[in-house]
Amino acid sequence: MQLHISEEVRAALDENRPVVALESTVITHGLPYPQNVETALGMEAGVREGGAVPATIAVLKGKITVGISGDDVERLGSIKDNSVRKCSRRDFSIAVGLKQDGATTVAGTMIVAHEAGIKVFATGGIGGVHRGHPFDVSADLIELGRTPVAVVCSGAKSILDLPLTLETLETQGVPVIGYGVDSLPSFYSRESGLPIDQRVDSAEDAAKIVRAMFDLDMGHGVLITVPVPAEYELDGQVAEEAIEQATREADEQGISGKYVTPFVLARVAALTGDRSKRANTALLVNNGKTAAMIAAAL
Numbered sequence: 630m631q632l633h634i635s636e637e638v639r640a641a642l643d644e645n646r647p648v649v650a651l652e653s654t655v656i657t658h659g660l661p662y663p664q665n666v667e668t669a670l671g672m673e674a675g676v677r678e679g680g681a682v683p684a685t686i687a688v689l690k691g692k693i694t695v696g697i698s699g700d701d702v703e704r705l706g707s708i709k710d711n712s713v714r715k716c717s718r719r720d721f722s723i724a725v726g727l728k729q730d731g732a733t734t735v736a737g738t739m740i741v742a743h744e745a746g747i748k749v750f751a752t753g754g755i756g757g758v759h760r761g762h763p764f765d766v767s768a769d770l771i772e773l774g775r776t777p778v779a780v781v782c783s784g785a786k787s788i789l790d791l792p793l794t795l796e797t798l799e800t801q802g803v804p805v806i807g808y809g810v811d812s813l814p815s816f817y818s819r820e821s822g823l824p825i826d827q828r829v830d831s832a833e834d835a836a837k838i839v840r841a842m843f844d845l846d847m848g849h850g851v852l853i854t855v856p857v858p859a860e861y862e863l864d865g866q867v868a869e870e871a872i873e874q875a876t877r878e879a880d881e882q883g884i885s886g887k888y889v890t891p892f893v894l895a896r897v898a899a900l901t902g903d904r905s906k907r908a909n910t911a912l913l914v915n916n917g918k919t920a921a922m923i924a925a926a927l
C-alpha cells in the first residue's frame with residue numbers, strides 16, 4: 630500500500646515516539662460544519678497534550694495520507710452534501726483508482742494506521758450492529774477482528790444494538806476493555822450496564838494489554854472504551870428518545886447501507902442540540918488525550 634506520510638509523523642515513527650491515528654469520517658459524516666473542523670483540530674490538540682503526535686488519516690485525491698494538514702481538515706470538513714466518499718475496507722480501490730477524496734471510517738483508519746506502523750487510534754464511537762437490522766453489521770467490527778490496532782473510543786452510540794454489537798465483537802475475537810468503568814460506555818452515557826472483558830485504571834495497564842496483543846500476534850485488535858467526562862454526560866432519557874425518533878425516521882424514509890449511520894447521527898445531533906454537541910466534542914478531545922497517554926506508555 631503506497632502511503633503519503635507527513636514529515637512530522639514520519640519523524641516521530643522513525644524515532645519511535647508515540648503517534649495516535651485519527652479518523653476522518655467523523656469530520657465529513659459525523660458532525661456538522663464548523664463544529665466538525667473545530668473538534669478535529671481540538672482532538673489533535675488533545676493528542677499533543679497527552680504527549681503524542683496526531684496523525685489524521687484520509688484519502689486526498691486518491692492519495693492515502695497519514696497526517697493531513699489543518700487546511701485539508703478544513704477543506705474536507707466544509708465540502709457540502711456528504712459528497713466525500715466514506716472509506717471502509719471496500720472503498721479504497723475505488724477512491725484510489727479514480728483519484729477521489731475519501732474520509733476513512735474506523736475500519737478504514739485501522740487498515741492505514743496498521744500499514745503505517747501506528748499502534749493506537751482514537752475516535753468517538755465505533756460502528757456496530759444496527760437496531761432492528763441485525764444483518765447490518767459495521768465493517769468496523771470485522772476489521773477489529775483482523776487488524777492489530779488499539780482503538781480508543783467511548784463505546785458506541787445506542788443508535789446501535791449494543792448487546793448484538795458486543796456479541797459480534799466476541800465472535801470476532803476482540804477484547805473490550807473499560808478505562809475506569811465496569812461496563813461498556815454508550816457514548817453520551819458513561820456506563821450502559823453491559824459487560825466488558827476487563828477494567829483498567831491507568832494508561833500503563835491499558836498499554837500492557839496492547840503490548841501483549843502485539844506480542845501474541847494473533848491478528849486482532851483491541852477496543853479500549855473511555856467514558857465521556859462526567860460533567861458532559863447526557864441525560865439517558867433525552868438521548869434515548871432522540872435516538873428512537875432518528876432510527877424510526879431512517880426506517881420510514883428507507884435509508885440504507887452506508888447512509889444509515891450519517892443520517893441517524895445528524896438527526897440525533899439536531900434533536901438533542903447544544904448539550905449533545907458539547908458532549909461529543911468533550912469526549913473526542915478526552916479520547917485523543919487518553920490514547921496519547923496509552924501510546925506514550927507503550
Ligand code: PSU
Nearest residue numbers: 654655659734735754756767768887890
Ligand atoms: N459513530 C459515531 N460517529 C461517527 C461514526 C460512528 O458516533 O462519526 C462513523 C465512524 O467513522 C464509523 C462509521 O467508523 O461511522 C461507521 O459507519 P457504518 O455504520 O456505516 O459502518
Ligand code: MN
Nearest residue numbers: 765766767886
Ligand atoms: Mn452498515
